[in-house]
Each structure stands twice: as C-alpha cells, then as structure tokens.
C-alpha cells in the first residue's frame with residue numbers, strides 16, 4: 001500500500017493577513033515496509049505534512065495517492081484511508097478522553113462497527129503490541145504516567161490494525177527509560193511488516209531506527225535519502241538547525257585526532273566496532 005505525494009502544498013488561513021505556507025511543493029513515495037524518519041526544525045512543516053497522509057488536512061494544491069488512488073478524488077472514503085493509515089498525534093495526552101483505558105483503545109474499532117468480541121480481541125492484541133499491562137484497562141487514562149498514556153494512544157491506533165503507522169514525536173517529554181521502551185516497541189512493530197513514519201527531534205533514535213530520512217526546512221523537502229548519508233553531513237544538518245547523533249559526533253572528534261574511523265556510524269554498536277578496529281593501530285590493543 002504505497003503512499004505517494006505529488007507537488008503537495010498547504011497554506012493555512014489562505015487569503016488572510018496570517019496566511020502561512022506550511023509545506024510547499026513536496027513530492028515523494030513511501031513503499032510498503034519502509035521505516036522513514038521525518039526531521040526538521042520546529043515549524044518546518046512535519047506535523048502539517050503527515051496530517052495529509054491520512055486525509056486529516058486537505059491539500060491547497062497537489063495530491064496524495066494511497067495505493068495509487070487520489071484520496072481526495074470523488075468516491076474515496078476518508079474513513080477507509082484512516083483505517084489503513086494510523087496517525088498518533090503529537091501530545092496524545094491531550095486526546096485521551098474516555099473514562100477508562102479500555103474505552104479509549106476500543107474507540108477506533110467501535111467506530112468501525114466491529115462486534116464486541118472483535119473489539120475485545122483487538123484491544124488485547126494492541127495492549128500486547130505496546131507492552132501495556134491489561135490490568136490498566138479498567139483505570140482512568142488520567143491516572144497513568146506519561147509513558148503509559150503514550151502507549152494507550154499508540155494502542156488505540158493499533159486497534160484499528162492499520163498498514164501504516166505514523167507517529168508524531170512519540171517520545172517527547174518522556175524519561176529516558178520510557179523513551180527507550182516506546183522506541184523498542186515501534187521497532188518491533190516495524191519488524192512485523194508495518195510501514196512506519198516517525199517524526200522526531202531525537203536524532204539518536206532516528207539514526208538507530210530509520211533506514212530512510214526526510215528533512216524538511218521551512219516547508220520544503222531538502223533531503224530524502226539514507227540515514228547514513230544524511231547524518232554524516234554535519235554542516236548540512238547544522239544549516240537546518242539539526243544535530244548529528246551523539247555517536248556520529250564522537251566519531252568526528254576521533255577523526256579530528258587522526259583516528260581512521262568511519263564518519264557515518266549510526267549506532268553505539270557500530271561506533272564500538274570502529275573504535276576496537278582502530279585500537280591496535282594506536283598501540284593500545286593490550287588494554288583489552
């Protein structure tokens with residue numbers, strides 16, 4: 001179920017004094033099973049762009065094709081589109097509104113008209129997928145921790161069983177442990193075959209998880225390629241108010257001191273392998 005965006009432009013409050021062109025002439029295609037990171041400074045248009053992918057916003061111009069069909073063409077059900085492409089909003093805690101966690105997760109499948117038995121099965125599966133203890137199902141979502149609320153929000157989308165999962169800053173405001181757990185869950189979901197689009201300011205996470213990265217700057221798509229390629233370009237990133245992952249910065253510092261290590265590592269494991277490889281040449285192999 002590929003998603004194709006063609007020459008997409010979105011202008012908020014068109015024709016008023018406060019008109020803002022949030023995204024401008026963007027084109028790309030995302031194929032089944034990809035894991036794409038969407039990065040860019042605050043206000044670069046990330047949230048605006050992803051809301052077009054499941055028809056929450058209507059393009060000012062350009063098209064969004066899902067499975068080759070323009071989602072705004074006559075006869076297309078946006079409800080069906082949203083069933084296939086699930087979007088977890090930035091700050092989902094502002095969107096939990098049901099009395100219990102169960103009701104919150106069940107909201108989507110109930111809206112789609114599934115039977116009670118099917119709804120229960122879906123809620124249970126979704127909880128398992130995000131590592132949410134089913135003991136919490138009878139609680140009020142307002143009693144939960146930040147990390148648990150994120151899980152509830154993601155579970156609510158998974159209960160719709162979408163083919164594509166889009167997450168807008170799923171770890172913002174969480175403590176390090178909560179962040180790691182959510183990211184591990186997302187990685188596992190991708191491993192089940194789901195297409196994942198992750199919007200994040202956390203470059204370490206994007207480097208670790210995403211194969212492909214798109215960079216937005218002032219509403220324009222200024223890079224679309226591999227994570228390895230983009231994160232090795234410090235100057236490019238800095239010009240977009242972005243920073244390479246910590247491990248990439250470490251490698252750069254070592255290179256400045258003459259170490260023959262790669263400049264495009266993305267994970268701690270890769271950095272470790274590079275350092276170990278270089279140690280004998282630096283006469284410190286004996287310490288290991």
Ligand SMILES: Nc1ncnc2c1ncn2[C@@H]1O[C@H](COP(=O)(O)OP(=O)(O)OP(=O)(O)O)[C@@H](O)[C@H]1O
Pocket residue numbers: 012013020021022040041042043044045046047048049090
């Ligand atoms: N509902 C809205 N009405 C008017 N302007 C908006 C609206 N939502 C976003 N904008 C403007 O559109 C531009 C892009 O905003 P958007 O929220 O898409 O950026 P973002 O990359 O998601 O930022 P952040 O990293 O802070 O979440 C900004 O200039 C923003 O002020």
Ligand SMILES: [Mg+2]
Pocket residue numbers: 046047048090168
């Ligand atoms: Mg945003």
